Amino acid sequence: QGSTATPVHTDAVVIGAGFGGIRMLIELQKLGLSAVALEAGTDVGGTWYWNRYPGARTDSESWSYCFPFPEIEQEWNWSERYPGQVEVQKYIAFVADRFDVRRNIRFSHRVLAATYDKPSNLWTITTENGQQFTCTYFLPALGHLSVPQEPQFEGINSFTGNIYRTSQWPKEHVDLTGKRVAVIGTGASGIQTIPHVAEAAEHLTVFQRTPNYVMPAQNHDLDDEFRQKIKADYAAVWDKARGHVFGFPMDPAGRMYDDVVVEAERERIFEEGWQNGGFHFVFETFDDLILDQRSNDAAADFIRKKIAETVKDPAVAELLTPRGYPYVSKRPPSGTNYYETFNRDNVTLVDIQSNPIEAITANGLRTSDRDYKFDVIILATGFDAVTGALNNIDIRGEDRVKLSQYWAGGPETFLGIGTPGFPNMLMICGPQSAYANIPVIIEGVVNWLSRALNFMKDNGYDRMQPTEEAAEQWTAHVSDVFNMTLLPSGESANSWYLGANTPGKPRRVLFYFGGAAGYFQELEKSAGNDFAGFEFSNVPVKAHN
Ligand code: NA7
Numbered sequence: 090q091g092s093t094a095t096p097v098h099t100d101a102v103v104i105g106a107g108f109g110g111i112r113m114l115i116e117l118q119k120l121g122l123s124a125v126a127l128e129a130g131t132d133v134g135g136t137w138y139w140n141r142y143p144g145a146r147t148d149s150e151s152w153s154y155c156f157p158f159p160e161i162e163q164e165w166n167w168s169e170r171y172p173g174q175v176e177v178q179k180y181i182a183f184v185a186d187r188f189d190v191r192r193n194i195r196f197s198h199r200v201l202a203a204t205y206d207k208p209s210n211l212w213t214i215t216t217e218n219g220q221q222f223t224c225t226y227f228l229p230a231l232g233h234l235s236v237p238q239e240p241q242f243e244g245i246n247s248f249t250g251n252i253y254r255t256s257q258w259p260k261e262h263v264d265l266t267g268k269r270v271a272v273i274g275t276g277a278s279g280i281q282t283i284p285h286v287a288e289a290a291e292h293l294t295v296f297q298r299t300p301n302y303v304m305p306a307q308n309h310d311l312d313d314e315f316r317q318k319i320k321a322d323y324a325a326v327w328d329k330a331r332g333h334v335f336g337f338p339m340d341p342a343g344r345m346y347d348d349v350v351v352e353a354e355r356e357r358i359f360e361e362g363w364q365n366g367g368f369h370f371v372f373e374t375f376d377d378l379i380l381d382q383r384s385n386d387a388a389a390d391f392i393r394k395k396i397a398e399t400v401k402d403p404a405v406a407e408l409l410t411p412r413g414y415p416y417v418s419k420r421p422p423s424g425t426n427y428y429e430t431f432n433r434d435n436v437t438l439v440d441i442q443s444n445p446i447e448a449i450t451a452n453g454l455r456t457s458d459r460d461y462k463f464d465v466i467i468l469a470t471g472f473d474a475v476t477g478a479l480n481n482i483d484i485r486g487e488d489r490v491k492l493s494q495y496w497a498g499g500p501e502t503f504l505g506i507g508t509p510g511f512p513n514m515l516m517i518c519g520p521q522s523a524y525a526n527i528p529v530i531i532e533g534v535v536n537w538l539s540r541a542l543n544f545m546k547d548n549g550y551d552r553m554q555p556t557e558e559a560a561e562q563w564t565a566h567v568s569d570v571f572n573m574t575l576l577p578s579g580e581s582a583n584s585w586y587l588g589a590n591t592p593g594k595p596r597r598v599l600f601y602f603g604g605a606a607g608y609f610q611e612l613e614k615s616a617g618n619d620f621a622g623f624e625f626s627n628v629p630v631k632a633h634n
Pocket of ligand 1: 275
């Protein structure tokens with residue numbers, strides 16, 4: 090696959106072959122448009138291709154972490170409630186093969202640049218290996234968490250052991266037997282991998298900056314009876330998911346904190362949520378958990394009590410206990426044996442809030458108070474979230490304006506799909522799209538795009554982009570919605586929701602937090618009204634009948 094002089098032309102170029110890219114390719118095929126997807130990895134999967142660390146699994150229940158294709162729903166059998174990385178990647182590959190879209194994917198094609206040319210109304214996409222592709226529709230499906238973020242630890246190149254990153258875990262087995270291992274980071278990735286590393290390593294030292302509120306996943310195998318029940322009425326699963334704030338097939342709790350006055354009854358409700366596991370604790374206890382401080386405090390206290398009950402050493406339990414920021418203002422991880430792992434003799438917890446890491450050394454690392462020796466260091470330090478992957482590509486819109494400069498103060502989009510000045514750049518879940526169970530949101534966005542592309546065809550348009558006004562209003566709305574919740578409060582909540590986890594990044598609300606159902610209403614408000622908020626090239630180029 091060397092460089093070619095003649096660019097390959099298709100109607101559309103999709104970037105990425107994860108959930109979003111594969112779903113879009115299938116839609117383009119249905120629309121009869123020619124397309125290629127350019128993918129940096131060597132296989133499909135996106136997030137589930139790269140994040141192969143031990144313990145990587147979904148925090149969404151498998152039967153709603155997939156697409157509503159009736160034929161796939163009946164054929165595919167999920168083995169677990171929260172499937173692991175291998176299984177999710179297999180699912181995405183299965184879908185790609187079943188719809189025969191793999192032939193349109195160019196693997197090992199990392200995109201470096203995308204440039205819009207006004208006279209021809211074409212985008213030219215250039216890859217790292219020098220290939221060029223031209224298209225009318227430029228469709229990034231880059232994922233929210235695809236650019237790893239690595240703190241600039243001094244001396245990192247001097248380390249003589251092995252450094253692994255959860256988000257770029259090697260394909261071959263990593264043997265940690267007999268090794269002294271460090272894990273840096275206690276976000277969702279760290280929390281999933283820590284119990285597995287503890288089992289394999291001789292000794293594990295966990296470096297924690299901010300303690301998290303970790304819900305027990307309560308993962309389990311699925312049996313045939315359950316699978317058949319789901320398959321018998323899959324439409325009901327999607328109806329629920331589309332109507333749910335987070336895109337999960339759950340019913341709202343149907344009660345607010347003040348509806349329950351008896352303390353023991355509140356405890357019972359929290360306990361039930363805890364036993365149901367994962368996000369059931371957030372969404373099936375009290376519906377005002379992220380809106381009412383008292384409701385949130387009660388949930389946070391319940392979790393703190395669980396930590397104290399689970400972790401035997403009171404000093405370790407205290408270090409693991411989150412304080413000073415609301416529950417859910419950082420994305421709450423689901424864990425399996427997470428707190429229990431700190432009862433093991435071969436696990437040590439180090440608080441780097443009080444004693445920060447100063448340097449990686451030849452034999453380990455140094456915090457402000459002491460030296461540690463390690464054979465292996467695992468970085469679970471997160472991502473340059475949501476805008477990172479787009480800003481890493483040299484994207485030039487009208488008048489060669491660079492996207493990363495246009496977004497220097499933070500992203501500005503309409504519906505997380507389009508941005509002014511970048512005609513026909515239509516993002517599959519770009520910045521300011523809804524924060525929710527992602528396949529459900531992808532489905533809504535892809536259906537919207539499908540209608541938009543048909544609308545253009547039917548009206549003889551060849552170009553669409555949002556108006557400045559629509560993007561400004563959406564950006565303000567996204568921020569207003571966020572500010573109605575408890576999410577912005579708490580000084581230590583340096584969440585990637587805001588880009589606050591990445592040094593130097595402007596803080597801006599990166600998601601629409603009005604819920605899946607609210608987002609779908611907003612999508613419909615535009616689509617059902619001749620795609621209000623978007624302007625189309627005003628001279629019909631080609632009448633269609
Ligand atoms: P997260 O959730 O961003 O977690 C990253 C972790 O790394 C978090 O504990 C950070 O501490 C820690 N971190 C980041 N930089 C440093 C430095 N410089 N020193 C020490 N510790 C650091 O990323 P994940 O990959 O775990 O999860 C991302 C999402 O994937 C997750 O939310 C799910 O949606 C799936 P901090 O909290 O900032 O103090």
